[in-house]
Amino acid sequence: MASQIPDVVIFRLPLYLRILTLLTEENAEVVSSQELGARLWMTPAQIRKDLSYFGKFGKQGKGYNIAQLREELRQILGLNREWCVALIGVGRLGKAILDYGMLALREFNIVAAFDIDPHQIGRNVSGLMIQDLAELADTVKSQGIEICIVAVPPSQVQRAIDCVVDCGIKAILNYAPAAARVPKDVRMQEVDPTLALQTMTYHLKSLSSP
Amino acid sequence: MASQIPDVVIFRLPLYLRILTLLTEENAEVVSSQELGARLWMTPAQIRKDLSYFGKFGKQGKGYNIAQLREELRQILGLNREWCVALIGVGRLGKAILDYGMLALREFNIVAAFDIDPHQIGRNVSGLMIQDLAELADTVKSQGIEICIVAVPPSQVQRAIDCVVDCGIKAILNYAPAAARVPKDVRMQEVDPTLALQTMTYHLKSLSSP
DNA sequence: ACATGTGAAAGTATTCACAGCC
DNA sequence: GGCTGTGAATACTTTCACATGT
Numbered sequence: 050m051a052s053q054i055p056d057v058v059i060f061r062l063p064l065y066l067r068i069l070t071l072l073t074e075e076n077a078e079v080v081s082s083q084e085l086g087a088r089l090w091m092t093p094a095q096i097r098k099d100l101s102y103f104g105k106f107g108k109q110g111k112g113y114n115i116a117q118l119r120e121e122l123r124q125i126l127g128l129n130r131e132w133c134v135a136l137i138g139v140g141r142l143g144k145a146i147l148d149y150g151m152l153a154l155r156e157f158n159i160v161a162a163f164d165i166d167p168h169q170i171g172r173n174v175s176g177l178m179i180q181d182l183a184e185l186a187d188t189v190k191s192q193g194i195e196i197c198i199v200a201v202p203p204s205q206v207q208r209a210i211d212c213v214v215d216c217g218i219k220a221i222l223n224y225a226p227a228a229a230r231v232p233k234d235v236r237m238q239e240v241d242p243t244l245a246l247q248t249m250t251y252h253l254k255s256l257s258s259p
Numbered sequence: 260m261a262s263q264i265p266d267v268v269i270f271r272l273p274l275y276l277r278i279l280t281l282l283t284e285e286n287a288e289v290v291s292s293q294e295l296g297a298r299l300w301m302t303p304a305q306i307r308k309d310l311s312y313f314g315k316f317g318k319q320g321k322g323y324n325i326a327q328l329r330e331e332l333r334q335i336l337g338l339n340r341e342w343c344v345a346l347i348g349v350g351r352l353g354k355a356i357l358d359y360g361m362l363a364l365r366e367f368n369i370v371a372a373f374d375i376d377p378h379q380i381g382r383n384v385s386g387l388m389i390q391d392l393a394e395l396a397d398t399v400k401s402q403g404i405e406i407c408i409v410a411v412p413p414s415q416v417q418r419a420i421d422c423v424v425d426c427g428i429k430a431i432l433n434y435a436p437a438a439a440r441v442p443k444d445v446r447m448q449e450v451d452p453t454l455a456l457q458t459m460t461y462h463l464k465s466l467s468s469p
Numbered sequence: 470a471c472a473t474g475t476g477a478a479a480g481t482a483t484t485c486a487c488a489g490c491c
Numbered sequence: 492g493g494c495t496g497t498g499a500a501t502a503c504t505t506t507c508a509c510a511t512g513t
Contacts, residue, residue, distance in 0.1 A: 057504075063457040067438050081472060088438065093472090094506055101474055109473045110513040126457050127464030145355040154436075154453055156460070195463055196456065219466060220459040222452060228277050228298065236462050238455035242432060245448035246367055246406065247273040247336050249430040252446050253405055254337030256429060265482070291494065303494090304484055311496055319495045320491035 058099045062122055064089055065096070069119040081112035128156050133194045136162040137209050138201035139169050139179050142224055146200055147175040157196070161188050165205075182209070186216045196220045203227035210237070268309045272332055274299055275306070279329040291322035338366050343404045346372040347419050348411035349379050349389050352434055356410055357385040369408070371398050375415075392419070396426045406430045413437035420447070 068088050072080055082093035089096075100106055100118075103125055107113045123129050136143055139162050147159065162177045163185055164170060170181050180188065188194065197218050201209045206227040213221060214235055221237040223229060226244075231237045278298050282290055292303035299306075310316055310328075313335055317323045333339050346353055349372050357372065372387045374380060379389050390398065398404065407428045411419045416435040423431060424445055431447040433439060436454075441447045 055504075059458050059461050060454075062461070063454045064438070066457070067436075071438060083472080088440065090440070090443070092506065094508095095504090097472090097474060098505075105474070107473050108513070109511070110471050112472065125461065127460035128457060132456075132460060132463075141359040145359040149351045149355045154456075157456055196459060198452075220463050222455055222459070224452075226277075228274070228281055230298065230300070233300070236459050238459060240450065240452050240455060242408075242434075242450050243367075244270075244273045244277075245432055245450060246342075247276070247338060248269050249406060249432070249446050249448060250337035250342060250366070251269050251272070251335065253342075253430050267482070293494080302484065304486095305482090307494090307496060308483075315496070317495050318491065319489070320493050322494065 054102050058102055061091075061099055062126055065099075066119065066122045066126070066128075069115055069122070072115050073119065077115055079112045080115055080118075082107075084112070130156070132157050132196055133160045133192055134158060134196045134198060135160065135185065135188065135192075135194045136177075137164075137182065137185075137197055137199045137213060138205075138225075139164045139174055140166075140200070140202065143200040144174060146198065146224070147177065159198070160192050161194065163188075182212060185212060189216045189218065194218070196222065198222045198224065200224040264312050268312055271301075271309055272336055275309075276329065276332045276336070276338075279325055279332065282325050283329065287325055289322045290325055290328075292317075294322070340366070342367050342406055343370045343402055344368060344406045344408060345370065345395065345398065345402075345404045346387075347374075347392065347395075347407055347409045347423060348415075348435075349374045349384055350376075350410070350412065353410040354384060356408065356434070357387065367406070370402050371404065373398075392422060395422060399426045399428065404428070406432065408432045408434065410434040 065085065068085060069080070082096040085096050086093040103121070106118050106121055134157050136146060136159050139147070143162070147162065159177070162174060162179050163182045164179050165182045169179050172179050195218070197213045197220070199206065199209050199213065199221055203225055206223070206225040206229045210221060210223070210229045210231060214231055219235050221231065221235065223237055223239050224241070226241045229237070275295065278295060279290070292306040295306050296303040307317075313331070316328050316331055344367050346356060346369050349357070353372070357369065369387070372384060372389050373392045373395055374389050375392045380391050382389050405428070407423045407430070409416065409419050409423065409431055413435055416433070416437040416439045420431060420433070420439045420441060424441055429445050431441065431445065432450060433447055434450050436451045439447070
């Protein structure tokens with residue numbers, strides 16, 4: 050029994066969370082599905098339906114208590130604790146992820162970095178000593194790593210991901226602009242701006258020639 | 260008549276393209292929907308259905324000619340020409356996008372970079388002279404910019420995006436981890452690793468406590 | 470009066486299964 | 492035999508609309 054809750058619903062929860070955080074900063078206390086929907090270009094009904102998969106968080110006639118709903122969503126998404134993350138590949142892209150704090154978010158801690166290039170191994174980048182990828186399995190165990198970020202060159206993606214999967218990792222964030230296969234029990238999310246750009250040009254094209 | 264072709268289909272075309280490019284490198288000449296499906300963890304039927312929206316590209320009993328299908332998809336997606344792109348926000352993240360060549364892809368050319376910080380304006384980053392955001396409208400016209408990449412701090416996202424929209428841009432790639440609203444005729448895609456991570460923790464959580 | 474939560478209805482997307490062809 | 496392209500069938504999502512509660 051994996052989950053009877055649709056994947057699309059899970060994907061929207063972080064969006065709700067983001068707006069709730071914004072509303073918290075605006076010192077709002079209560080929000081209606083109407084208002085949330087307006088901010089996200091979604092129908093109020095969809096938001097209510099999504100939330101109803103997890104419980105009854107609202108008050109009729111009033112709406113949702115922002116602080117409370119935010120906490121509920123954090124619980125549901127598993128953001129009420131820290132997650133240890135390893136970075137695989139410390140080339141240009143990997144360095145950018147470390148240096149520029151592209152994941153600067155409380156819940157996610159990059160605690161180790163790996164590469165296969167002997168020139169990189171042993172060097173210090175943003176406070177992390179780069180380790181040999183062969184040590185991944187050991188470090189995963191000793192540090193409690195549960196998520197890997199893969200940022201290797203396209204030609205090595207499959208190799209890197211196979212290695213990560215062999216270490217028992219079940220969640221991969223893949224920055225490499227390349228296709229890779231994982232077993233069905235492993236979650237892999239792609240972060241590839243190229244894919245996004247390519248869908249946008251499709252729509253732009255239709256704009257110029259109707 | 261915007262498009263009777265479902266959005267999900269458009270989103271999958273770049274995935275097909277990616278595999279076709281990989282197959283080209285492997286010197287394959289023909290591929291079946293079966294094989295494509297196996298590589299992408301999709302059913303062959305879905306791939307055939309998706310492609311059938313655009314025409315008949317296969318040969319019964321054989322499959323699809325890789326080079327030809329690849330070219331067709333590039334045409335369909337509008338990748339058979341160059342696109343001029345502007346970068347909005349040259350802070351840490353924006354610099355990483357420029358420096359680390361995170362968009363190193365033939366079809367997309369970052370031809371201008373903008374900021375509002377007087378300290379940044381006039382400086383040279385990766386061969387681009389940073390301009391005042393106020394000049395965006397003029398540069399969009401003179402350089403034929405059609406896509407903007409927004410990489411500003413969360414607090415300024417809405418302001419930056421409003422400015423971009425006012426300049427007539429219809430496609431925005433938003434790197435900022437923050438919510439923003441755009442008119443319905445503007446396409447905005449988010450590139451936010453945080454959202455991806457947050458959906459993964461949901462599933463990891465369920466793994467440890469079944 | 471206003472807003473939630475939810476079955477039922479409408480609308481989309483995916484998969485099946487087979488005719489037609491190489 | 493193998494594979495495409497596609498209407499029909501199934502499965503999934505979203506939206507509607509209203510009973511229920513404040």
